[in-house]
Amino acid sequence: MAFAPDALFPLGGYPGDEDKAREVFPKLDQAKTREDFVEAVKWLKARPDCTGKVAAVGFCYGGSIANMLATRIPDLAGAVPFYGGQAKAEDVPSIKCPLLLHYAENDERVNAGWPAYEAALKANKVAYEAYIYPGTQHGFNNDTTPRYDKEAAALAWQRTIDFFKKNLKS
Numbered sequence: 001m002a003f004a005p006d007a008l009f010p011l012g013g014y015p016g017d018e019d020k021a022r023e024v025f026p027k028l029d030q031a032k033t034r035e036d037f038v039e040a041v042k043w044l045k046a047r048p049d050c051t052g053k054v055a056a057v058g059f060c061y062g063g064s065i066a067n068m069l070a071t072r073i074p075d076l077a078g079a080v081p082f083y084g085g086q087a088k089a090e091d092v093p094s095i096k097c098p099l100l101l102h103y104a105e106n107d108e109r110v111n112a113g114w115p116a117y118e119a120a121l122k123a124n125k126v127a128y129e130a131y132i133y134p135g136t137q138h139g140f141n142n143d144t145t146p147r148y149d150k151e152a153a154a155l156a157w158q159r160t161i162d163f164f165k166k167n168l169k170s
Contacts, residue, residue: 001049005040007033007061018145025061034072037065041073053077053168055097057160058084059141063102070095078167080160083110083138086117092124099128100163102156104136131159 008014010032011024044054055078058066063084070079071091080100087095099121103111114130121128133140133152140149141156 001044001047003040003044005037007036007065018139034065034068037069038072041069041076051168055079055164055168057164058082060084060139067099070097070099073097078163080163082141082156083107085110086113089116089120092117092120092126095121095124095126097127098163098167099126099130100159101128101130102141102159103130103132104138104140104152105132105134106136107138110138129159129163131156 006013007028008021008024010029011027015021015024041054041056044050045052054073054076056066056069056076057080058064059082061084063081064086065084066079066081067084067087070076071087071094074094074096076097078098078100080102082102083104103114111132118130133149133156136149136152137147139145139147141153142148143150143153
């Protein structure tokens, strides 16, 4: 089962255009949005058709949310952020689930946080795999943009499916 909450719902929902979405995201109540996603995980876990195992995958802003959920949900089965902002170093000790991290090679803003995040993951013995896809840009998995990289997207998605098969088994 999959559940895809729209973080922009409180502001009218995703506007259907990346540029317009970028303009709207700063208007979100970030604390409330994070709590909404934590509640979404609780809602999923409470469903009678849920195995009890929940994992998160997110892209860009959603990648940041996946990293945050790993710090907030102690029994999360896994998190797969695609080019998402990293969790704060002081929150990393709370991560108990495995991570699969996908980064674009040419993404200075997001990648700037990777060395400190990796150091914190190692220091806290968090299980993770990280991949930096050569020649790619932020959003390389989004086939509606010129940044789309078919080969990198296919490889990252296959790794994601394999990760979920491994970590979401009942």
